[in-house]
Structures are given as C-alpha cells and as structure tokens.
Amino acid sequence: MSLRKQYLKTRNACKVTFRLPKVAVPKAKAVHIVGDFNNWSVVETPMQRLKSGEFKVVLDLPPGRDYQFRYLIDQISWENDWEADKYVKSAFGDCENSVVVV
Numbered sequence: 001m002s003l004r005k006q007y008l009k010t011r012n013a014c015k016v017t018f019r020l021p022k023v024a025v026p027k028a029k030a031v032h033i034v035g036d037f038n039n040w041s042v043v044e045t046p047m048q049r050l051k052s053g054e055f056k057v058v059l060d061l062p063p064g065r066d067y068q069f070r071y072l073i074d075q076i077s078w079e080n081d082w083e084a085d086k087y088v089k090s091a092f093g094d095c096e097n098s099v100v101v102v
Contacts, residue, residue: 002083003100013060014102020071020079022053028073031055035069035097042072061102068097 004017018033025031031047037059038044047055061067068088071079080087084098 002081003085005100005102007063008060012062014063015058016061016100016102017056017058018047018069018081018100020047020055020081024079024082025055025071025073026053028055030074032072032075033057033059033069034072035067037061037067037069042075047071061100063102066099066101068099070097 002019002021006015008015020031031049032042033045033047034040034042045057045059047057049055055071066085069081071081073079078095080096081098081100085101086099087096088099090097
C-alpha cells in the first residue's frame with residue numbers, strides 16, 4: 001500500500017505515510033513529494049530512500065480536506081500515486097494530480 005493514514009488523538013492531525021514502490025522508480029536517485037501541502041515546492045519535501053529501493057515520507061496533515069500531490073523523480077519526471085484516493089485534472093497541461101483525502 002502506498003498511502004497509509006493514522007489519525008492522531010492527541011492533536012488535530014493525520015499522519016500520512018506516502019510510499020513510492022521501487023518498480024515505479026527503479027533507477028531514481030532522489031524523489032520529492034510535491035503538493036498543495038508544501039506550496040508545490042520541488043525541493044522542500046524530499047523522500048527517504050529505503051533499503052528496499054522504495055521511497056517514503058511521513059507528513060502530518062490537518063484533517064478535513066483533500067490534498068493534491070505528485071512525485072518528482074530526479075527533478076526530471078513526474079509520477080502519480082498508483083493508489084491515490086482519487087485523481088483530478090491538473091491546472092497545468094494534460095496530466096492529472098493524485099489526491100489524498102484526509
């Protein structure tokens with residue numbers, strides 16, 4: 001599973017784990033998650049490369065809304081989350097953005 005949500009009881013947040021499987025990025029050196037939760041910054045939120053070859057990041061997001069995002073691979077190519085809650089048309093070009101509903 002590439003998206004895992006854990007709602008926190010101690011504060012108004014949801015801990016969302018994003019995983020990009022190795023099969024999606026077999027030769028990637030770096031992956032960043034880019035979305036409306038980080039103002040679409042291509043450098044602000046790097047993902048950690050795991051020994052398995054997957055990339056992972058955990059973000060605390062305020063619940064009650066949808067967050068659009070994509071993965072940026074080696075600052076060159078874009079990938080959607082294969083198990084996103086839904087997809088919406090991007091305002092830029094003919095692509096779609098992944099959406100996580102929190």
